[in-house]
Amino acid sequence: MGLQGVGFLLQCYLMFAAAMYFDLGEQEQKCIIEEIPEDTLVTGNFFLEPWNLKTFIQSAHLGVTVTVRDPNHEIQMSKRYGDFGKFTFTAHASGQHYFCFQTNSTRFSVFAGERLKLHLDVQMGEHSISPNVDRTKDNLLTLESNLQHLIGQMTYITRQQEYNREKEEHFRLISEETNGKVLWWAVIQTFILLSVGIWQMKQLKDFFIAKKLV
Numbered sequence: 048m049g050l051q052g053v054g055f056l057l058q059c060y061l062m063f064a065a066a067m068y069f070d071l072g073e074q075e076q077k078c079i080i081e082e083i084p085e086d087t088l089v090t091g092n093f094f095l096e097p098w099n100l101k102t103f104i105q106s107a108h109l110g111v112t113v114t115v116r117d118p119n120h121e122i123q124m125s126k127r128y129g130d131f132g133k134f135t136f137t138a139h140a141s142g143q144h145y146f147c148f149q150t151n152s153t154r155f156s157v158f159a160g161e162r163l164k165l166h167l168d169v170q171m172g173e174h175s176i177s178p179n180v181d182r183t184k185d186n187l188l189t190l191e192s193n194l195q196h197l198i199g200q201m202t203y204i205t206r207q208q209e210y211n212r213e214k215e216e217h218f219r220l221i222s223e224e225t226n227g228k229v230l231w232w233a234v235i236q237t238f239i240l241l242s243v244g245i246w247q248m249k250q251l252k253d254f255f256i257a258k259k260l261v
Contacts, residue, residue: 068166071095071111076149081169084210085141087203089171093148094131096164109163112149118142127151141210172203 069077083089095109113134114125123144124136138144148165 068096068164070162070164071148071150072162073150076147077165078145078147079167080143080145081171082142082210083138083144083171084203084206085138087138087171087206088135089138089144089169090133090135091146091167091169092131092133093128093165093167095150096166110151111165112151114145114147114149116145116147118144120145141213172199 067079071077081089091113093111093113095111110127110129111132112125112127113132115123115134115136117123117138118140123139124134126132126134128134146167146169148167150163
């Protein structure tokens with residue numbers, strides 16, 4: 048595989064992986080938002096890291112509750128984990144999904160102000176290549192696994208593009224509807240101004256005639 052092919056696969060991988068971290072306090076909940084197309088497989092890996100030794104002493108008793116809500120704010124999954132875990136789900140609708148994480152223990156509250164760092168890696172699409180593939184197998188099996196991986200990534204790209212087109216179409220319809228309303232409002236304003244002007248001229252003319260000025 049040439050350098051261009053390697054670069055392309057690397058770009059694909061970076062598109063489907065979102066690694067980040069943020070800090071959590073006792074019984075504190077934090078949420079992130081991800082735009083996910085319909086029927087997309089989502090996998091998340093996370094682990095808690097103590098900021099210092101004091102928190103580390105208590106970290107064996109810590110855990111995280113992970114809650115995922117769909118664009119309608121309905122719970123798609125909610126599960127309690129230890130200080131590390133992996134969650135997987137398939138999006139049932141396109142739009143913004145909410146990933147919420149909350150510590151479910153106060154064991155480290157004895158150290159006032161202590162916080163934990165939560166590392167999170169979210170991947171979308173059929174992205175996993177099994178790490179248990181026997182390296183002694185024929186190269187053809189490895190190539191087949193890589194092709195399946197690439198097909199999964201391309202499927203995700205296609206769904207993402209379709210979702211973006213739907214959003215653009217929706218935005219275009221809203222813009223056209225708004226422009227139409229603005230145009231009609233301008234026409235109505237012009238008609239009202241002309242009507243008021245004609246009425247004022249008629250009233251002024253009648254006044255001059257009544258005063259025998261014309």
